[in-house]
Amino acid sequence: MNLAILFGGASYEHEISIVSAITLKDKLSSLNLEFIFLDQDHTFYYIDPSKMDAKTFSQGTYKKSPVLSLKQGGFSQKSFMGSKSLNFDKVLNLIHGADGEDATIASLFEFFNIAYIGPRKDASVMSFDKFMTKAYAYSCSVDTVSYELLSGQRESKIDFPFIIKPTRLGSSIGVSIVKSPEELDYALDVAYEFDNRLLIEPFIQGVKEYNVAGTMTNDGLKMSIIEEPQKEEFLDFDKKYLDFSRSEQVNEADISDDLRQDLYEAFTKIYNPIFEGALIRCDFFVVEGKVLLNEINPIPGSMGNYLFEDFTGLIKNISLPPKKEIRVKYTYLHTIRSAKGKA
């Protein structure tokens, strides 16, 4: 399979996307890989695999690479002899955060009819917005942590300590734990800097967290082992950043069969049907034995490769949702024209 990996993007997570792509270059080395970099000005570049290191991007030498343009069915590269098409079977959307996870890339690829692994438009917007995620979980009969939505207000009904999160950013950006009233103003300022809608959730001391990844394959839904991530009070950006370069398989969490089954059940409910085409990771909390959805990562760091035994086989086997064809017959325009006595 020829797989094109798309990374970068005009996103706060631009740099960790580069780290994810470099990690997958090694992890998926048995596939024919092409690399497409989207810079912060929305220009696509074809990156030679030998140039896939941090320096190419941090020093800006990627700008010497060939520029790619979107066209129906793929990407083309201008040359002196006209233009040639980039050759691939599908694209893996590995742009974390804005562009990749906010429906932009999904829209471009659907518009230009390009096969891709990644969340579709509605799945993107829904999981990019933490409030919409809660509404979606509710519709799937999966519980979440209780919450309050602030849009402009500077007070909360929830008791201290609580967590403040911008509704539409990933990777813990703008997130604060607020332990007392004195800390509130600063935390609100930081969060409102990134979003005009904030979510407040009670901070649950010592909550157990479990991660499960999975995807729909041609042989049905495949789920990863369950990981209990190591954590500080919560993952800050630096720590989470290093997380994107993981490639060693991790050990399965030591939990009861009942809890394992509950976690897999919750994942299955969340995945179906809107995430088909994407490999996602769900982060769950367990409070008093009850599984609560914390977050959906529709493009997890390095695609959660470390949670699967045969990651390459899984990527090759992901099933993409069928494209809905809408054909216009101009029946109504004909009807109106006939009614007016015109042919």
Next chain:
Amino acid sequence: MNLAILFGGASYEHEISIVSAITLKDKLSSLNLEFIFLDQDHTFYYIDPSKMDAKTFSQGTYKKSPVLSLKQGGFSQKSFMGSKSLNFDKVLNLIHGADGEDATIASLFEFFNIAYIGPRKDASVMSFDKFMTKAYAYSCSVDTVSYELLSGQRESKIDFPFIIKPTRLGSSIGVSIVKSPEELDYALDVAYEFDNRLLIEPFIQGVKEYNVAGTMTNDGLKMSIIEEPQKEEFLDFDKKYLDFSRSEQVNEADISDDLRQDLYEAFTKIYNPIFEGALIRCDFFVVEGKVLLNEINPIPGSMGNYLFEDFTGLIKNISLPPKKEIRVKYTYLHTIRSAKGKA
């Protein structure tokens, strides 16, 4: 102001978008208008204003028009002398349904940095999905009709008669009123043909309906008069279709000052802040004196021109949300490389 009107799209509402565009050609005749047609195969065409009639599209002669390509900042048209840019200040997104209202066009225009009137990505996905609309209304403290969500099931807990709606289509496509158990199977088949998630709502006989349109302008939020639409049992596709060619101003609904104030308050709550940049129409029900949101039309038929006294002035004065600039500094890649002893 040079305004480009974008219409068509790979949408079940392709034809009514053409009707909307023809209607606005007359209504906005004092502006400098350009017309961009998106055909069902996702090719953009520049349509000469003199060709803006039903025949151009129903007979397929639009294919002789110049093809336009997206580029950073706008559209370009190939010519023998290279390529030239289409000249406009902003685009009015007039594609109803898929493409226009499902975040595709919003994504393309944001990606290519094109100023446009129309719903943004999150506003699009949210109002395109009737279940997400209910969740959003809840977050804005606006009530809606009670409901049940079906995804695959063929039974409802709601008493007959009820309405079945696909969650993600406009213009009453796939919608049925089910009065008795015998009618259920057929109605479910029709609705599941269009979507895998359905909404069931109690059918409220003789419910009062009121429509309000509005937009954020440079002088604050401007709202239209309140209309009580004439209706059959409910608007079917044919009837709604003819609705898209309306251009005569309508009379204001004869309602109490209190109700008027409640409707305007509900509209204001729904509009802010995610619909900035769009001119939307909200359709409300009033049940036992209580205002319930029925539907948000983020690109209403012929832009609801018939609800405003000075529609042209309004279109000229719509304020567009500021673009959020994300600049990448490569701090983290530098940090990692320093940690590894590299420059």
